Amino acid sequence: EAGVAQSPRYKIIEKRQSVAFWCNPISGHATLYWYQQILGQGPKLLIQFQNNGVVDDSQLPKDRFSAERLKGVDSTLKIQPAKLEDSAVYLCASSLDTSNYGYTFGSGTRLTVV
Amino acid sequence: AQSVTQPDIHITVSEGASLELRCNYSYGATPYLFWYVQSPGQGLQLLLKYFSGDTLVQGIKGFEAEFKRSQSSFNLRKPSVHWSDAAEYFCAVGAHGGSQGNLIFGKGTKLSVKP
Numbered sequence: 769e770a771g772v773a774q775s776p777r778y779k780i781i782e783k784r785q786s787v788a789f790w791c792n793p794i795s796g797h798a799t800l801y802w803y804q805q806i807l808g809q810g811p812k813l814l815i816q817f818q819n820n821g822v823v824d825d826s827q828l829p830k831d832r833f834s835a836e837r838l839k840g841v842d843s844t845l846k847i848q849p850a851k852l853e854d855s856a857v858y859l860c861a862s863s864l865d866t867s868n869y870g871y872t873f874g875s876g877t878r879l880t881v882v
Numbered sequence: 883a884q885s886v887t888q889p890d891i892h893i894t895v896s897e898g899a900s901l902e903l904r905c906n907y908s909y910g911a912t913p914y915l916f917w918y919v920q921s922p923g924q925g926l927q928l929l930l931k932y933f934s935g936d937t938l939v940q941g942i943k944g945f946e947a948e949f950k951r952s953q954s955s956f957n958l959r960k961p962s963v964h965w966s967d968a969a970e971y972f973c974a975v976g977a978h979g980g981s982q983g984n985l986i987f988g989k990g991t992k993l994s995v996k997p
Contacts, residue, residue: 810987866983869976873925
């Protein structure tokens with residue numbers, strides 16, 4: 769079974785620029801998550817999708833972050849404009865459903881904002 | 883609000899020695915509890931999870947954890963550490979209700995193994 773694919777692996781941008789991350793979950797997984805992991809901290813949920821609908825985006829900074837999951841498969845997370853404090857690893861995860869927390873995490877995208 | 887505390891930021895143990903990583907949680911009901919491991923540049927891998935039943939949970943790679951409700955703890959243990967266990971370990975609690983499926987993570991404990 770293929771894992772959760774994320775791209776790019778690394779990205780360096782200047783503040784106020786925009787950036788987009790892509791995630792392709794495991795085939796058949798209805799639930800998709802984006803987590804932000806700042807250096808020295810644990811991952812923090814940004815947004816949860818169930819198929820192509822948003823279940824929880826309460827911690828997503830909506831003035832600059834947006835995410836979509838068209839057709840209920842792959843997903844993109846965008847930051848516009850980026851701030852220095854957005855430097856982090858962005859992890860995507862997917863699961864069949866929410867009942868047993870059977871997550872599979874991708875390797876993440878490391879974003880550095882300079 | 884739900885929260886997870888991992889009191890130790892960094893632990894160093896000798897190869898072959900035993901290991902215990904501490905985790906305390908705050909949650910109003912019976913929690914769903916997890917331990918994940920993250921190697922440099924990698925995503926998180928599930929070591930074990932507790933939902934209900936036997937409070938001693940066995941996981942992969944020889945790890946186990948014990949749920950102690952009275953202490954609000956879910957400590958991770960391994961009887962004999964291998965050099966390949968060097969990584970960062972995260973304890974997490976699963977949110978219930980409307981946010982079911984979401985994980986709340988602690989800040990992690992970095993494990994170093996000396997030969």
